[in-house]
Amino acid sequence: MAGHDHPFFTLVYRAVAGAGERAGLGELRERALAPATGRLLIVGLGPGHDLDHLPDAVTSVIAIEPSASMRASAAPRIDAARARGIDVEVIDAFAESMPIPDDRVDSVLLAYVMCTVADVDAALAEVRRVLRPGGVVCVMEHVRAPEGTWLRRSQRLVAPVWPRLAGGCHADRDTRSALTRAGFDGANLRDITITNLPPVAPTLVGTAR
Ligand SMILES: C[S@@+](CC[C@H](N)C(=O)[O-])C[C@H]1O[C@@H](n2cnc3c(N)ncnc32)[C@H](O)[C@@H]1O
Numbered sequence: 402m403a404g405h406d407h408p409f410f411t412l413v414y415r416a417v418a419g420a421g422e423r424a425g426l427g428e429l430r431e432r433a434l435a436p437a438t439g440r441l442l443i444v445g446l447g448p449g450h451d452l453d454h455l456p457d458a459v460t461s462v463i464a465i466e467p468s469a470s471m472r473a474s475a476a477p478r479i480d481a482a483r484a485r486g487i488d489v490e491v492i493d494a495f496a497e498s499m500p501i502p503d504d505r506v507d508s509v510l511l512a513y514v515m516c517t518v519a520d521v522d523a524a525l526a527e528v529r530r531v532l533r534p535g536g537v538v539c540v541m542e543h544v545r546a547p548e549g550t551w552l553r554r555s556q557r558l559v560a561p562v563w564p565r566l567a568g569g570c571h572a573d574r575d576t577r578s579a580l581t582r583a584g585f586d587g588a589n590l591r592d593i594t595i596t597n598l599p600p601v602a603p604t605l606v607g608t609a610r
Contacts, residue, residue, distance in 0.1 A: 405495070410568030411470035415448045422450055429595060429606065430454040430512065433541035436608050439507030442531060444496045444524070445514030449475030452482040452489065461488040463506060467495050496524035504533040512541040515576045516601075517569045525583035538580070538609040540590060543601040545573040555599035563600060572600035585609035 431454040438458040446464035518524040546552035556573040590607040
C-alpha cells in the first residue's frame with residue numbers, strides 16, 4: 402500500500418469536483434483529453450471525473466492513485482468506464498515511482514495533480530520513462546500566477562497553510578518550467594483563466610511532447 406490518504410480532503414474535493422462538472426469544468430476536461438489515444442495513464446485519478454470524458458481513441462486506462470478514499474470515490478466512474486468497454490487498471494502507487502514498464506503508455510493525463518505530488522521532477526521523469534516516444538502529455542493544471550498580480554499575492558499569502566487545508570496541494574507550482582526541465586516541449590501549452598479563483602488560478606492547458 403502506498404500510504405497516502407486525506408479522507409476529509411477527499412470528501413471536500415469530491416463535492417468541489419462534482420460541482421465543477423455541473424458548472425462546465427467537464428468541457429475543459431474534454432478539451433484537455435482530446436489528444437489522448439491508445440493506452441492512457443492518468444496520474445492522480447482522484448474521484449475519476451476524467452473517465453467520463455475520454456475520447457474514443459483511448460482504448461484502456463492505467464490510473465495511479467495513492468489515496469484509498471479517492472480510489473473508493475472513483476469507483477462508480479471506474480465501473481461506468483469498464484461498462485463502456487474500456488479496460489481500467491487502478492494502481493495504488495505514487496507518481497514518483499510508478500510500477501509501469503518503460504514506453505508502456507501512448508498518452509498521459511496530468512490534471513490537478515502536479516500541485517500535489519511531493520517531488521515534481523521525479524514524477525515527470527517517471528512520466529517521461531513510461532510514455533512511448535512520440536506520445537503525448539495532456540495537461541490541465543492550476544499553476545503559479547504571474548509575478549506582480551493579485552493572484553500571485555494571494556498564493557504567497559496562503560502558501561504556509563494551503564497544503565494542510567487542501568490535501569498537500571501547493572497553489573504556486575511552476576508546472577510549465579518543470580515540464581521543460583523534464584525534456585518536454587511545451588509550445589502547445591496555454592495559460593488560461595477559467596475563473597479568477599484565488600489561489601487556484603490560473604490554469605495551464607494543452608499538450609506537451
Ligand atoms: C486534486 S486531486 C485531482 C484529481 C483528478 N486528477 C482531477 O482532475 O480531479 C489530486 C489527486 O492526486 C493524488 N496524489 C497526491 N499525491 C500523489 C502522488 N505523489 N502521485 C500520484 N497521485 C497523487 C491525490 O490523492 C488526489 O487524488
